[in-house]
Amino acid sequence: MDNTTNRWRTIDIVVASVIAVAFGVIFWAWGLVWSATEGAFAFFPPAQTLLYGIWLMPAVIGGLVIRKPGAALYCETVAAVLSALLGSQWAGTVIPQGIVQGLGAELAFAAFRYRSYRLPTAVLAGALTGLSAALFDFFVWNADYELTDYRIPYALLTIVSATVVAGAGGWLLTKALANTGALDRFPVARDRAPI
Amino acid sequence: MGGVFLRGFGWRHAGRRAWAVRGVDLRIEAGERVLLLGPSGAGKSTLLSALAGLLPEDSGEQEGTVEIDGLDPRKGRERVGIVFQDPETQLVMARCGDDVAFGLENRGVPAGEIWPRVDEALHRVGFPYHRDRSTAALSGGEQQRLALAGALALRPGLLLLDEPTANLDPAGATLIRQAVAGALDADTTLILVEHRVAEALPLVDRVVVLEPGGGVRADGPPEAVFAAHGAALAAEGVWVPGHPIAPRPAKTAAGDLLLTADQLGLPPRLGSTNLAVRAAEALAVRGPNGAGKSTLALLLGGLLKPGTGRVTASAELAGPDHRTPPHRWRAPALARRIGSVFQDPEHQFVTGTVFDELALGPRRTGQPEPAVKDTVTELLDRLRLTRLAAANPYTLSGGEARRLSVATALATAPRLLICDEPTFGQDRRTWQELVDLFADLRDAGHGVVTVTHDADFVTALADRTVTLERP
Amino acid sequence: MISIEPVAAPGAPLARRNPVAKVAAALVFSFTLLATLDPVAPAIAIAIELAVLPLFGVRYRVLARRALPLLLSAAGILVTLVLFAADRSGRVLLDAGPVLVTTGVLRTALGLVLRVLAVALPGVIVFATTDPTDLADALIQNAKAPARFAIGALAAFRLVPLLGQEWQMISMARRARGVDAGRNPAAKLRLFVSTAFALLVGAIRRGTRLAVAMDARGFDAGTPRTTARRQPFTRADALLIATATALAAATLTTSILLGTFRPLIS
Numbered sequence: 001m002d003n004t005t006n007r008w009r010t011i012d013i014v015v016a017s018v019i020a021v022a023f024g025v026i027f028w029a030w031g032l033v034w035s036a037t038e039g040a041f042a043f044f045p046p047a048q049t050l051l052y053g054i055w056l057m058p059a060v061i062g063g064l065v066i067r068k069p070g071a072a073l074y075c076e077t078v079a080a081v082l083s084a085l086l087g088s089q090w091a092g093t094v095i096p097q098g099i100v101q102g103l104g105a106e107l108a109f110a111a112f113r114y115r116s117y118r119l120p121t122a123v124l125a126g127a128l129t130g131l132s133a134a135l136f137d138f139f140v141w142n143a144d145y146e147l148t149d150y151r152i153p154y155a156l157l158t159i160v161s162a163t164v165v166a167g168a169g170g171w172l173l174t175k176a177l178a179n180t181g182a183l184d185r186f187p188v189a190r191d192r193a194p195i
Numbered sequence: 196m197g198g199v200f201l202r203g204f205g206w207r208h209a210g211r212r213a214w215a216v217r218g219v220d221l222r223i224e225a226g227e228r229v230l231l232l233g234p235s236g237a238g239k240s241t242l243l244s245a246l247a248g249l250l251p252e253d254s255g256e257q258e259g260t261v262e263i264d265g266l267d268p269r270k271g272r273e274r275v276g277i278v279f280q281d282p283e284t285q286l287v288m289a290r291c292g293d294d295v296a297f298g299l300e301n302r303g304v305p306a307g308e309i310w311p312r313v314d315e316a317l318h319r320v321g322f323p324y325h326r327d328r329s330t331a332a333l334s335g336g337e338q339q340r341l342a343l344a345g346a347l348a349l350r351p352g353l354l355l356l357d358e359p360t361a362n363l364d365p366a367g368a369t370l371i372r373q374a375v376a377g378a379l380d381a382d383t384t385l386i387l388v389e390h391r392v393a394e395a396l397p398l399v400d401r402v403v404v405l406e407p408g409g410g411v412r413a414d415g416p417p418e419a420v421f422a423a424h425g426a427a428l429a430a431e432g433v434w435v436p437g438h439p440i441a442p443r444p445a446k447t448a449a450g451d452l453l454l455t456a457d458q459l460g461l462p463p464r465l466g467s468t469n470l471a472v473r474a475a476e477a478l479a480v481r482g483p484n485g486a487g488k489s490t491l492a493l494l495l496g497g498l499l500k501p502g503t504g505r506v507t508a509s510a511e512l513a514g515p516d517h518r519t520p521p522h523r524w525r526a527p528a529l530a531r532r533i534g535s536v537f538q539d540p541e542h543q544f545v546t547g548t549v550f551d552e553l554a555l556g557p558r559r560t561g562q563p564e565p566a567v568k569d570t571v572t573e574l575l576d577r578l579r580l581t582r583l584a585a586a587n588p589y590t591l592s593g594g595e596a597r598r599l600s601v602a603t604a605l606a607t608a609p610r611l612l613i614c615d616e617p618t619f620g621q622d623r624r625t626w627q628e629l630v631d632l633f634a635d636l637r638d639a640g641h642g643v644v645t646v647t648h649d650a651d652f653v654t655a656l657a658d659r660t661v662t663l664e665r666p
Numbered sequence: 667m668i669s670i671e672p673v674a675a676p677g678a679p680l681a682r683r684n685p686v687a688k689v690a691a692a693l694v695f696s697f698t699l700l701a702t703l704d705p706v707a708p709a710i711a712i713a714i715e716l717a718v719l720p721l722f723g724v725r726y727r728v729l730a731r732r733a734l735p736l737l738l739s740a741a742g743i744l745v746t747l748v749l750f751a752a753d754r755s756g757r758v759l760l761d762a763g764p765v766l767v768t769t770g771v772l773r774t775a776l777g778l779v780l781r782v783l784a785v786a787l788p789g790v791i792v793f794a795t796t797d798p799t800d801l802a803d804a805l806i807q808n809a810k811a812p813a814r815f816a817i818g819a820l821a822a823f824r825l826v827p828l829l830g831q832e833w834q835m836i837s838m839a840r841r842a843r844g845v846d847a848g849r850n851p852a853a854k855l856r857l858f859v860s861t862a863f864a865l866l867v868g869a870i871r872r873g874t875r876l877a878v879a880m881d882a883r884g885f886d887a888g889t890p891r892t893t894a895r896r897q898p899f900t901r902a903d904a905l906l907i908a909t910a911t912a913l914a915a916a917t918l919t920t921s922i923l924l925g926t927f928r929p930l931i932s
């Protein structure tokens with residue numbers, strides 16, 4: 001499978017968008033299945049950052065699956081636009097926020113010149129998208145909280161959660177997806193044994 | 196325009212060892228109307244995709260050559276229009292008119308010409324709504340007609356149709372065939388894939404039968420092909436007209452009551468319905484698209500909560516749970532008593548291989564591993580899925596996926612089996628095999644409910660028919 | 667049911683504006699407000715937002731329903747602030763270990779809650795009145811967005827309600843196969859994860875097929891695309907953006923003149 005050109009095929013564009021859309025639907029279903037726990041997530045900041053990690057997954061997975069410049073950024077941006085359309089509580093700012101978060105992961109893939117898609121790259125992508133998310137929140141939303149007791153721990157938790165959940169988790173999820181054959185038209189599926 | 200020329204053509208999907216289609220030599224002149232036949236898994240859909248230029252180099256390996264009007268189909272896509280089997284995934288836009296316009300915009304048709312051409316295409320397929328209607332608010336048959344309009348608006352020289360009437364009610368299927376007949380220009384080439392030959396014959400003047408191992412089995416005018424090879428083709432799985440299927444009526448009278456529906460409904464999807472299901476009886480549920488048949492199947496299967504009325508299971512079916520309705524039962528108990536097969540096979544797959552998919556049920560009901568293996572092996576063999584045992588369920592052909600989903604329910608042999616469209620997309624041989632499996636189950640005292648548009652299936656198996664009307 | 671259809675009366679004077687203009691206006695307004703931490707500017711902004719609501723054809727009840735999760739997070743802000751506020755000045759109202767409520771804390775909480783609401787509402791209003799197809803068309807025609815990407819994303823958005831139904835089908839199919847979680851939260855989480863995975867696999871497969879169907883209709887043929895639907899960008903649209911900018915500036919100015927202005931980064 002030749003991936004030397006950086007031009008996006010139709011399937012790259014549509015599947016990248018669909019990954020973002022599916023995460024939007026999964027978030028919606030989360031509310032459906034766990035409606036009782038929603039309160040806990042609003043009131044318990046560490047749990048909030050766990051959800052944050054899941055929210056950042058499209059950026060990492062998009063980059064790992066599509067393997068083209070802009071994939072991480074595009075996926076996270078589409079996810080943000082969708083959540084705005086669905087009437088997310090952050091509607092006004094979710095789009096720039098999504099762009100900032102997507103840029104973080106994009107930076108990691110660019111640092112490896114879009115050649116490496118192994119676990120360390122994914123973890124770095126997770127960490128950087130977490131970092132950009134944490135910086136955004138640190139200045140824009142959390143300015144009024146105590147620095148050492150809240151703002152810094154919250155930022156660190158966001159980064160850890162993004163590294164583990166979005167980075168390593170995104171890498172594992174991509175592998176699992178490739179094993180189902182769903183990604184057969186993408187370079188990730190190259191090492192599957194024929195049946 | 197629209198001449199097709201294949202020489203030694205073959206295609207192997209990435210991730211597969213076997214060729215999906217191989218050694219095909221074929222010449223189709225512009226304006227010919229061809230019916231493409233072959234058993235399930237023979238590679239018909241793959242061949243159509245190749246003709247439409249939709250098999251990218253990175254998705255498999257090609258042998259031989261394929262040309263449309265002397266061009267590689269990947270370069271001459273504007274000559275070809277294709278309608279796939281599943282209408283839902285080929286609609287792109289949210290409004291019907293926009294969807295038909297989509298192809299015209301891509302081709303760079305001047306803005307002023309687009310809407311007249313959209314209206315003309317919608318008119319040609321007899322589309323009943325205004326172009327502002329939402330694509331999400333269409334029935335399966337209406338979606339299929341819209342997809343056809345989207346292909347016709349581009350005025351293709353070669354029109355490819357892959358089982359365009361699967362899952363449609365008989366009236367809807369007739370409408371689609373009329374739309375195709377009325378929409379073709381004299382010089383448009385048509386290649387149609389359809390298992391049910393008799394209905395498709397009025398549309399075609401030539402039949403090509405693919406050989407599953409590779410090559411073309413038979414080719415020529417329908418009468419000539421069926422006169423020369425009719426019996427052999429029928430034995431291999433082609434629905435040759437005039438070769439009726441042996442019916443399997445019940446050997447015994449219906450037994451005890453298993454499940455009753457009283458005024459059961461789920462507005463607006465299903466109006467109030469009364470129904471009783473007995474042991475050792477095959478009950479068929481029929482009715483037009485959108486009548487609520489699938490909804491009824493889910494309600495009877497204990498998967499949806501009734502909106503009105505109730506479902507009552509007899510003590511014989513429910514055992515200790517006979518005081519609670521099926522939708523409140525725990526899942527393992529439900530799966531042991533009532534088996535459900537969904538209309539869309541892909542909704543049902545839980546595991547990563549065909550083998551595990553079949554073994555899941557028996558394992559969950561606590562059968563020992565050797566017994567599980569025997570059950571699975573026998574089902575794989577009877578439904579001709581053995582060579583696919585290690586394949587991922589999602590990579591199967593349309594007919595293969597359907598057989599697998601039915602087999603998953605057969606594997607646990609539940610007391611009551613509820614199947615939604617179990618026979619669509621099947622060739623004659625697997626169809627007969629399915630009828631036999633259902634009949635055996637019924638004759639062993641199980642209750643069988645099938646939701647179906649397939650009149651032959653009803654004749655061959657059903658002891659009783661219930662017809663739903665649109666709510 | 668999950669849906670991305672607009673929920674407003676489509677004929678309302680501002681709902682009809684060009685989607686790019688609406689989104690730009692919302693972003694300008696929201697982002698200007700982010701610059702300050704005081705409660706006065708957001709309060710004025712909320713008043714403005716509620717006042718223009720009828721012009722967008724959004725009924726107050728609809729907005730309340732859409733903004734409900736917002737109120738929940740506002741409550742969350744209150745609780746976390748009581749525990750972690752930086753500013754604990756003012757009169758002590760309640761002192762119980764880590765819970766120290768002072769007038770300063772309440773003032774900050776009020777500011778933050780108002781700020782969250784004020785910043786979020788413009789987006790909620792705009793997206794509640796915007797049809798995704800119109801947004802994609804306008805992005806291509808008026809904002810020079812690449813057409814292939816905008817249309818590709820739009821085609822994926824059409825799958826949202828379908829995937830919502832698919833979620834329910836997958837859940838039912840699992841139950842039919844004898845898989846359920848009962849009351850055990852760990853099993854429930856496991857089932858959720860496996861359902862989500864199946865949804866993702868199904869979505870990618872649908873996406874693959876959709877891409878094939880789009881290619882079959884010449885999506886990536888290299889011919890320059892034409893547009894069937896025009897999204898004009900009129901003087902009224904420019905005026906909408908200008909007004910939003912002016913109102914945002916006026917809000918900040920008022921807060922500065924009243925001496926309540928507290929810059930975000932000081």
Ligand SMILES: Nc1ncnc2c1ncn2[C@@H]1O[C@H](COP(=O)(O)OP(=O)(O)OP(=O)(O)O)[C@@H](O)[C@H]1O
Nearest residue numbers: 208215235236237238239240241590591592593594
């Ligand atoms: N995307 C794919 N990846 C891997 N294998 C595939 C793929 N699509 C089809 N196949 C395999 O190729 C073979 C031919 O499939 P195809 O869909 O062309 O058959 P078909 O003649 O249309 O059958 P049916 O009548 O059941 O629709 C089958 O064995 C199928 O499992």
Ligand SMILES: Nc1ncnc2c1ncn2[C@@H]1O[C@H](COP(=O)(O)OP(=O)(O)OP(=O)(O)O)[C@@H](O)[C@H]1O
Nearest residue numbers: 335463464465483484485486487488489490491831
């Ligand atoms: N999940 C759902 N949510 C809302 N409406 C639905 C849902 N599923 C089906 N419907 C609607 O309910 C009606 C009955 O649908 P159902 O699928 O039961 O019909 P059917 O008789 O099985 O049709 P077909 O022959 O096309 O399979 C249809 O109008 C359909 O659009």
Ligand SMILES: [Mg+2]
Nearest residue numbers: 239240592593
């Ligand atoms: Mg097929």
Ligand SMILES: [Mg+2]
Nearest residue numbers: 488489538615
């Ligand atoms: Mg149905």
